[in-house]
Amino acid sequence: YQKESRLLLDALSASYRRIIVFLLFVFTIVVVLGSLMYTIEKGESNTGFTSIPRSIYWAIVTLTTVGYGDILPQTGLGRAIASGVMILGYSIIVIPTGIVASSFPRPSEAAEQRNCPNCNAGRHAADATHCNKCGSRLA
Numbered sequence: 060y061q062k063e064s065r066l067l068l069d070a071l072s073a074s075y076r077r078i079i080v081f082l083l084f085v086f087t088i089v090v091v092l093g094s095l096m097y098t099i100e101k102g103e104s105n106t107g108f109t110s111i112p113r114s115i116y117w118a119i120v121t122l123t124t125v126g127y128g129d130i131l132p133q134t135g136l137g138r139a140i141a142s143g144v145m146i147l148g149y150s151i152i153v154i155p156t157g158i159v160a161s162s163f164p165r166p167s168e169a170a171e172q173r174n175c176p177n178c179n180a181g182r183h184a185a186d187a188t189h190c191n192k193c194g195s196r197l198a
Contacts, residue, residue: 070162093118122148
C-alpha cells in the first residue's frame with residue numbers, strides 16, 4: 060500500500076493551497092452567518108443567540124450538519140436562514156473531496172511516471188517496454 064499512500068500524500072500536498080483557500084472561505088461564511096443570525100435573533104427570548112461568538116458556534120454546528128439543538132432560531136427569517144445553512148453544509152462537505160481528487164494523476168500520467176529500474180529515468184510512454192535513456196527493460 061506504499062505506492063497508493065504516496066499517491067494520496069502527493070495529491071494532498073499538491074492541493075494544500077486550494078484547501079487553505081477553501082477553509083478561509085468557510086471561516087468567512089461562518090463568521091458572516093453567525094453575525095447575521097445574532098442580529099436577527101438577539102431580541103428573541105430563549106434562542107441561545109446571546110453573543111456573536113455563540114452565534115458563530117451555532118453556524119459551525121449547523122454548517123457541519125452536527126446540529127446539537129442547544130441553540131435554535133425562533134423567527135421565521137432565522138429558520139429560513141438556518142435551512143439554507145443546512146443545505147449549504149451538505150454541499151460544502153463535497154468540495155474538499157473534489158479538490159484532492161483533481162490532484163490525483165490520471166492513469167496515462169501515472170503510466171508515464173514509471174521509472175527505469177537501472178538508471179531511474181522517468182517519463183516513459185504508457186506502451187514503452189524499454190527505457191528511452193539506457194535501453195533497459197521496464198518492469
